[in-house]
Amino acid sequence: MKTLELIAAGFLLTMSSTAFANLDNSQYKMVVIKDTPGVEALQSGDTEKGVxxxxxxxxxxxxxxTRNLNLCVGYTKLAQFDEAEKACSAAVASSLSASLAPSADIRAYAFNNRGVMKLMANDNLGALEDFKRAAKATDNVIYKYNLTRLETALNSINTASL
Structure with a gap:
């Protein structure tokens, strides 16, 4: 499989290259597969061209x-949530299929990206479930970061409404 590349997806869906060590508090993180067609454009901010x-x-x-995983990121950045949902869910389905000999990592990538897409589409509970599944699939800081960040935000909203 190709190398993964982490990119940030914030509420404004600004994308940039990100390393594991650069886990700032302003953005949720998404994953693309590096060195595949369209990824360079997605990372440079030319999202329509990348898609x-x-x-x-x-x-x-x-x-x-890989196509659907990367399209999930592109459509999410473009706020085309119907298309993003189709691509993200297709990546999840592929990650669970026997033909890929599913690994924990590829499942985590797919669930993580779909979680960010759901969050951007205002489906907080759906995002929470996908972040939990990504964090459960593999012990990786990026998925725990997204999960913890969303749990903290949801807890502060619940506390404020009491």
């Missing part, structure tokens, strides 16, 4: 899972 390149890539250049 088009990803969509037009030949099957021998980009597998179904």
């Amino acid at each position: 088009e390149i990803t969509k037009s890539a030949e099957a021998n250049e980009l597998d179904h899972y």
